[in-house]
Amino acid sequence: MPRRSEPVAPAEITPPRPPGSDAGLRDIAREVPAFLIELQHGADGAARLGYVGEGIRAVLPIEADEAMADPARLFAMIHPEDVDRLHATMARAAREQAPWHDEFRVCPAPGQVVWLSIHARCTPGTDGSRLWQGWLADVTERRLAQAALADGELRHRKLFDANPIPMWVHDRLTLRFLTVNDAAIARYGWSREEFLSMTLVDLRHPGPDGADAGDPQSHDGGTRPATAHHRLRDGSLIEVELSSQPLTWGGRPARMVMALDVTARRRAEAEIQRLAYYDPLTNLPNRRLLTDRLRQSVAAVIRGGRHGAVLCVDLDDFKRVNDTRGHPAGDEVLLQTAARIRDSLRTEDTVARLGGDEFVVVLERLDSDARQAAAQADEAAQRLMTVLGRPFDITDMRFHSSASIGVAMFGAREVPAEEVLMHADSAMYRAKAAGRGTIRFYDPAMQVALQTRAALETDLRRALSEGQLRLAYQAQVEGSGRTVGAEVLLRWQHPVRGAIPPMDFIPLAEETGLIVPIGQWVLETACMQLAGWARRPETRALRLSVNVSARQFRQPDFVQRVERALSDSGADPARLRLELTESLLLDNINDCIAKMQSLQSIGVGFSLDDFGTGYSSLSYLKRLPLEELKIDRSFIRDIATDPSDAVIVQTIIGMARNLGLTVIAEGVETAEQLAFLDRHGCGAFQGWYFGRPVPLPDFEASLRAHEPAAGADARTGVEAAAAPQPRQANPAPMPER
Ligand code: C2E
Ligand code: MG
Numbered sequence: 001m002p003r004r005s006e007p008v009a010p011a012e013i014t015p016p017r018p019p020g021s022d023a024g025l026r027d028i029a030r031e032v033p034a035f036l037i038e039l040q041h042g043a044d045g046a047a048r049l050g051y052v053g054e055g056i057r058a059v060l061p062i063e064a065d066e067a068m069a070d071p072a073r074l075f076a077m078i079h080p081e082d083v084d085r086l087h088a089t090m091a092r093a094a095r096e097q098a099p100w101h102d103e104f105r106v107c108p109a110p111g112q113v114v115w116l117s118i119h120a121r122c123t124p125g126t127d128g129s130r131l132w133q134g135w136l137a138d139v140t141e142r143r144l145a146q147a148a149l150a151d152g153e154l155r156h157r158k159l160f161d162a163n164p165i166p167m168w169v170h171d172r173l174t175l176r177f178l179t180v181n182d183a184a185i186a187r188y189g190w191s192r193e194e195f196l197s198m199t200l201v202d203l204r205h206p207g208p209d210g211a212d213a214g215d216p217q218s219h220d221g222g223t224r225p226a227t228a229h230h231r232l233r234d235g236s237l238i239e240v241e242l243s244s245q246p247l248t249w250g251g252r253p254a255r256m257v258m259a260l261d262v263t264a265r266r267r268a269e270a271e272i273q274r275l276a277y278y279d280p281l282t283n284l285p286n287r288r289l290l291t292d293r294l295r296q297s298v299a300a301v302i303r304g305g306r307h308g309a310v311l312c313v314d315l316d317d318f319k320r321v322n323d324t325r326g327h328p329a330g331d332e333v334l335l336q337t338a339a340r341i342r343d344s345l346r347t348e349d350t351v352a353r354l355g356g357d358e359f360v361v362v363l364e365r366l367d368s369d370a371r372q373a374a375a376q377a378d379e380a381a382q383r384l385m386t387v388l389g390r391p392f393d394i395t396d397m398r399f400h401s402s403a404s405i406g407v408a409m410f411g412a413r414e415v416p417a418e419e420v421l422m423h424a425d426s427a428m429y430r431a432k433a434a435g436r437g438t439i440r441f442y443d444p445a446m447q448v449a450l451q452t453r454a455a456l457e458t459d460l461r462r463a464l465s466e467g468q469l470r471l472a473y474q475a476q477v478e479g480s481g482r483t484v485g486a487e488v489l490l491r492w493q494h495p496v497r498g499a500i501p502p503m504d505f506i507p508l509a510e511e512t513g514l515i516v517p518i519g520q521w522v523l524e525t526a527c528m529q530l531a532g533w534a535r536r537p538e539t540r541a542l543r544l545s546v547n548v549s550a551r552q553f554r555q556p557d558f559v560q561r562v563e564r565a566l567s568d569s570g571a572d573p574a575r576l577r578l579e580l581t582e583s584l585l586l587d588n589i590n591d592c593i594a595k596m597q598s599l600q601s602i603g604v605g606f607s608l609d610d611f612g613t614g615y616s617s618l619s620y621l622k623r624l625p626l627e628e629l630k631i632d633r634s635f636i637r638d639i640a641t642d643p644s645d646a647v648i649v650q651t652i653i654g655m656a657r658n659l660g661l662t663v664i665a666e667g668v669e670t671a672e673q674l675a676f677l678d679r680h681g682c683g684a685f686q687g688w689y690f691g692r693p694v695p696l697p698d699f700e701a702s703l704r705a706h707e708p709a710a711g712a713d714a715r716t717g718v719e720a721a722a723a724p725q726p727r728q729a730n731p732a733p734m735p736e737r
């Protein structure tokens with residue numbers, strides 16, 4: 001047993017000796033990454049460093065005398081995870097009187113790890129103290145190489161280190177960097193130490209447009225290359241292509257990643273793309289990209305059963321600015337034109353510049369109805385005309401122009417994109433030929449239809465003020481044959497085109513909003529009529545049904561408008577019945593119910609028009625304050641021949657009865673239809689069998705003609721018939737179509 005005064009040297013090396021006088025050896029000792037050490041453990045457990053070799057400088061950022069003066073500073077560098085094990089192996093060595101050998105980590109700075117190996121022997125003192133003498137050496141490199149070898153991966157450490165592509169290994173769970181190569185340090189700007197204190201998440205950036213996936217793990221990469229945006233130390237962004245391999249690192253799952261910087265390549269690709277597909281001045285798609293997109297649009301529109309349009313837009317006076325003011329002024333006008341076109345369209349519409357002042361617009365999502373779609377394209381073209389008609393302010397002048405626009409519709413059939421473009425172009429030339437500031441459609445029929453529609457709209461605006469609108473009255477008859485009232489139906493007597501049927505102008509009035517004043521006029525006229533009838537005993541009991549359109553009903557002050565029409569005329573609200581359609585009610589059912597209830601509270605009744613054609617469900621029918629269901633005439637038409645229509649009609653009648661509503665059938669034309677309806681309990685009828693819609697005097701005349709003889713019932717003398725009888729032909733039936 002060695003005595004305290006005769007310290008035993010560790011087996012591997014000469015025992016510590018006070019630094020010799022040989023300065024050369026001393027210098028060498030300072031450079032060798034290993035150092036001798038003498039550690040004294042007092043009986044009280046206090047540790048003191050009796051000697052530290054100068055080589056410590058080559059391993060740790062501390063001088064030998066500093067370490068001796070403040071051993072705690074050195075101990076504190078020991079990796080917290082290794083402290084307990086180190087104590088355990090040391091205690092065992094002391095207990096067993098065996099050499100102490102261990103390898104442990106020291107962290108001289110955050111994120112920096114140095115592996116040290118210790119070889120020492122213990123000499124116990126009589127007082128329970130212990131003297132440890134031995135040496136420590138830096139084995140970091142060997143440890144890493146071993147770890148890599150042991151893991152069977154990263155064998156080619158040199159390849160990794162010297163690879164010109166940034167590479168690293170990170171922990172797969174914590175994403176912490178475990179090692180990085182020089183290229184990564186050079187490209188990203190962080191030092192090795194900084195890297196090792198960071199995780200992969202610190203590199204991640206959602207990308208300039210925030211498009212990268214938000215999951216940091218996804219960034220972790222699979223074996224397939226994935227692209228990501230990374231943040232450099234100076235804050236700038238790079239785009240990288242990541243390829244990675246799983247491996248284990250010190251027993252933990254890790255991943256070796258190669259991050260190829262593709263920023264420059266992407267930028268070049270984008271530039272090539274821009275040059276090939278975009279107009280350099282306005283940055284709008286050029287002809288090539290337009291043709292591409294148009295091809296896709298044509299296919300999409302046909303697939304979706306819709307329509308699209310191509311608009312060729314040309315400034316009428318562009319050449320003048322260009323010739324007199326030079327190209328910079330011309331460019332300025334083109335830039336403003338591009339911006340104005342862009343701003344007046346939806347984002348999904350394509351705007352392209354083909355060159356010169358020739359712009360092309362593709363409208364994709366237009367209506368499935370060809371005429372409606374053309375009207376939408378026309379609307380867009382009008383909008384473009386307006387914005388391009390405004391003066392252009394350029395550096396030192398103000399430039400006025402107008403635009404000529406050619407429109408070609410597509411969607412009806414498969415056509416090559418190039419053909420549609422050609423059509424729009426030729427329409428644009430026709431627009432130019434027709435004079436500045438003109439829109440022309442390629443399809444002559446479409447052109448005519450649109451012009452007719454535009455003319456109709458102009459005329460309709462005048463129709464009301466010029467007294468061209470009339471009301472026709474169509475009798476509503478009860479089972480007894482008695483006329484209980486009439487439906488008022490709008491008629492437009494056009495000064496040139498003659499009678500225009502409601503179906504040809506009511507949708508237009510609805511679209512343009514003209515239905516609101518027109519509907520108001522119908523309502524007021526009907527109320528005046530009711531008030532007039534109330535003064536005559538023979539007409540006092542008559543009711544009038546008035547059709548109300550969706551747009552009209554949705555006016556916030558609809559209820560007040562009806563109330564005013566009633567009070568201004570003095571009509572009895574109980575004689576007024578408003579016909580609504582199901583589609584109108586479905587829109588905002590609570591608002592509808594509220595409006596209906598407030599009118600119902602003053603006595604106005606409601607009838608559900610065209611019943612059976614919509615999507616009525618019993619549950620919503622129950623909620624509506626209705627008085628009457630009006631069976632659509634499409635069911636009445638085939639009632640005698642089509643068993644399913646017959647069943648539908650019976651069902652409607654039964655349903656109405658259950659809900660406590662009356663039923664009226666519209667479009668009753670024959671005795672068979674009437675007999676069927678009467679047999680199944682329908683209480684009221686309207687249709688040509690009883691009378692066509694006629695002007696007021698004729699309607700009143702027909703009332704008198706059918707007035708039952710005093711004291712006699714309507715059915716007297718018609719014993720054979722179980723139902724009311726047809727009226728004679730109307731004296732002057734109003735044209736139906
Ligand atoms: P509606 O309210 O369903 O009107 C019934 C339509 O059936 C009327 O067509 C009427 O003339 C027609 N009719 C009546 N009996 C028979 C028959 O026995 N056989 C056939 N084939 N047809 C018959 P009209 O007058 O052409 O009106 C069409 C639609 O226009 C109306 O359908 C209504 O939705 C709308 N409408 C008419 N006047 C107005 C109005 O003042 N305001 C609003 N918003 N819409 C109106
Ligand atoms: Mg109606």
Ligand code: MG
Nearest residue numbers: 609610632666
């Ligand atoms: Mg109807």
